[in-house]
Amino acid sequence: MVNGIVISGVNKLFTNTQNETVTALSDIHLEISSGSFTSLIGPSGCGKSTLLRLIAGLIRPDNGTLALDGKAIEKPGSDRGFMFQEHTLFPWLTIRDNIAFSLRAQGIYREMSSRVDEFLELVGLKDFGNYYPHQLSGGMCQRASLARAIVSHPKVLLLDEPFGALDAFTRMNMQDELLRIWKERNMTMIMVTHDVDEAIYLSDRIVVMSPRPGRITKILNVPFSRPRARSSNEFLRCRGEILRLLDFGGTVMEPEFYL
Numbered sequence: 345m346v347n348g349i350v351i352s353g354v355n356k357l358f359t360n361t362q363n364e365t366v367t368a369l370s371d372i373h374l375e376i377s378s379g380s381f382t383s384l385i386g387p388s389g390c391g392k393s394t395l396l397r398l399i400a401g402l403i404r405p406d407n408g409t410l411a412l413d414g415k416a417i418e419k420p421g422s423d424r425g426f427m428f429q430e431h432t433l434f435p436w437l438t439i440r441d442n443i444a445f446s447l448r449a450q451g452i453y454r455e456m457s458s459r460v461d462e463f464l465e466l467v468g469l470k471d472f473g474n475y476y477p478h479q480l481s482g483g484m485c486q487r488a489s490l491a492r493a494i495v496s497h498p499k500v501l502l503l504d505e506p507f508g509a510l511d512a513f514t515r516m517n518m519q520d521e522l523l524r525i526w527k528e529r530n531m532t533m534i535m536v537t538h539d540v541d542e543a544i545y546l547s548d549r550i551v552v553m554s555p556r557p558g559r560i561t562k563i564l565n566v567p568f569s570r571p572r573a574r575s576s577n578e579f580l581r582c583r584g585e586i587l588r589l590l591d592f593g594g595t596v597m598e599p600e601f602y603l
């Protein structure tokens with residue numbers, strides 16, 4: 345049995361509102377080993393969310409196969425959790441009940457109810473279980489979404505720009521929290537991000553994608569150990585390489601600029 349996620353020869357087409365066919369993903373081959381942290385990065389429309397939704401089993405490919413631990417992915421399952429940019433908490437439920445909802449939906453609440461408090465504590469919301477989402481900040485709501493996504497112990501957590509709406513400082517705190525939970529819980533994490541620094545700070549591997557058709561252009565290993573200093577030379581070198589791959593590398597100044 346192959347451990348982790350194996351994606352081979354995946355194509356996904358959509359029909360847009362003008363009735364034209366859009367190739368959201370073309371010939372995707374990717375292997376993601378279990379327990380690793382992978383980021384998907386690339387401009388809007390290159391198929392990042394489509395790839396996550398395929399792994400989640402929310403949609404099916406037109407060609408090719410996806411498998412998790414040797415088992416074909418055909419539909420959503422409790423072995424995969426999902427977290428989005430905007431929290432999807434129910435406004436009429438408390439934070440505790442939002443997290444419990446995930447266990448109730450799977451029919452495992454009765455034997456697992458103690459996990460709700462464990463996970464409230466894990467994400468730093470121990471004293472906020474009885475609050476409603478509108479009473480908490482955006483960062484706290486994302487912590488609650490994270491707890492809800494992982495309370496049923498999925499093998500894989502899929503994150504679609506989870507910190508995109510947060511301010512820069514909250515975002516950096518959340519990145520540290522996510523790394524801590526990733527290490528503690530030994531989960532496979534796959535994150536879509538537009539933020540090059542975030543990708544380098546968190547990931548074992550960074551998958552660079554480009555649009556029309558959506559495809560993988562490069563897979564980079566981030567070779568240096570954690571915790572990573574965001575201003576170290578190796579970090580900046582890696583940043584420069586990714587920005588060049590994304591065509592944001594800038595140009596070299598012409599000699600006539602100098603006297």
Ligand SMILES: Nc1ncnc2c1ncn2[C@@H]1O[C@H](COP(=O)(O)OP(=O)(O)O)[C@@H](O)[C@H]1O
Pocket residue numbers: 358359360366367368386387388389390391392393394395558
């Ligand atoms: N449900 C859909 N119907 C029609 N087109 C879609 C649908 N989902 C995605 N697309 C198109 O597929 C391409 C990839 O989309 P998406 O995966 O959302 O990209 P990204 O997340 O990288 O911004 C885009 O051109 C988008 O418009």
Ligand SMILES: [Mg+2]
Pocket residue numbers: 392393394536
């Ligand atoms: Mg997207």
